[in-house]
Amino acid sequence: MTKSSASRGGTAAPARRETFSSRRLFILSAIGSAVGLGNIWRFPYVAYENGGGAFLIPYLVALLCAGIPLLFLDYSIGHRFRGSAPLAYRRLHRAAEPIGWWQVLICFVIAVYYAAIIAWAAMYAWFSITQAWGDDAEGFFFNNYLHTADQAGLSFDFVSSVFFPMLAVWIVTIVIMVAGVNKGISRANAVILPLLVVMFVILVVQSLFLDGAMEGLNAFFTPNWDSLQNPGVWAAAFGHIFFSLSVAFGIMVTYSSYLKRKTDLTGSGMVVAFANSGFEILAGIGVFAALGFMSVASGQAVDEVASGGIGLAFVAFPTIVSEAPFGAVLGVLFFGSLVFAGLTSLISILEVIVAAFQDKLGWSRKAATLVVTIPIALISLILFPTTTGIHLLDTSDAFVNQFGILACALVTVIVVSAGLGSLPRLQKHLNRTSTVKMGAGWRILVGGIVPVALGYMLINEIQTKSSEQYSGYPAWFNGVFGWGMAGALIVGAVLLSLIPWGEKSKLKDAEYEEFNAAEELDGDVDNNREDVKA
């Protein structure tokens, strides 16, 4: 298919699957996806709350025993079966296709609210210059900026100062997505990621020169060894690593499907995993140095000013910006970093959905992107720049991002390991082209340790969320937008997997058949094929 015919046809498929033009661009894009808002606003507080310096031990254990093995599992599925999440799982086994659609639907929900946070951060980069929050950062954020309603619900009272930056975020993202894997995603990450690192390093250096920075670092790194006896601390480490690396929700499956056949999967994955953790350590230093300054300036202990998430970004940091020398620079660097980190992650989340529709319907890149992203942007722009947007965001994030991904990941590892017995096949695939070879230990980790850890975390999540109404919201609100939404994604995934793959779909395209034949020549055997099982 030529470019001209593709554009004439509008929905015609390109001749070959898009590929990252180099391994470096894949690594940059994968790091861009992994390094998100959580690295900056979640890790420092999670580490501080769970033993400070001692948290390093469970964190490293979780990284090596769960994070990296799961990352390699995603890479092996995406790369071996060369497809978006639904197509890759469908090629692995017909029965596994709903897992792929479940991941796509999770990404859909995350995408619609993620843009709102990026928009807030963009506005706060500007507010840092004017210091619009005055003396009351908390009151400004919830009342003056978001105009938050007293009661959680579904309102269509729009807040223009949120709507327009969100619209801008969506326009920028859609332009990048339409341009494709090489001209859009790769280029955006190649520019944004280095910029993010440079900005954050400057922020960290500036924070280290603030009064009280050493008190903050002292609080952050002082180990509480007793915490290591608490199973909750270990669960926090596994949970954090799991969310931080963007594993098990389709992103790494999709990105690795764009790699060339002979690519060092594990070697690249190691760089991605350690770069993600390296950024988190940097964020911990920068954030706690700044919190140390806040503690000294306010005369409070560090544990009284330490916070994470929205509280850290939109309440604590504006306070620091107001009081620190060259605070405006600090604010622009911090909120600019949030915007860039969020943007590269949003791109990767959307790519999961775009690629799924492209594969299922055989559409061109441009058609699939526009048909998928414009409705998502509209839903996002209807639901989140409103006076109840933050409540909806909070509940969606808690139930779909945290609870839903855990459940989906647990089902995935059980189906792939115990259900289909595909780990030996995927291990061989990883080892065929990679420099860091996987042994039986990888299979034990993915098929044994990871499900146990995920199961423990999932039971904890269910108990926590069942014991009381989340965030004190009304039961109907958590029922519809929390439990209801999480359950609807599973039903939706099963229904989507029942839709047959049409003639134009990528299920049996010639390029994959060629790839498959080459893999089989190299020794790949489908352990679920009837003649092999017999």
Added chain:
Amino acid sequence: MTPIAITMMIIAMVTIWGGLGLAMWNLARHPEDEDELPTPEEMPHEL
């Protein structure tokens, strides 16, 4: 900062950033297979 906090900070930096350095060094020792790089003709039309 207390000596134990400094020690833990150094261990964290050396482990994580050292791990990143090692991973990058390993990758640099195994450059991409040039035969696998797509020629301009093979690059897919994305639009």
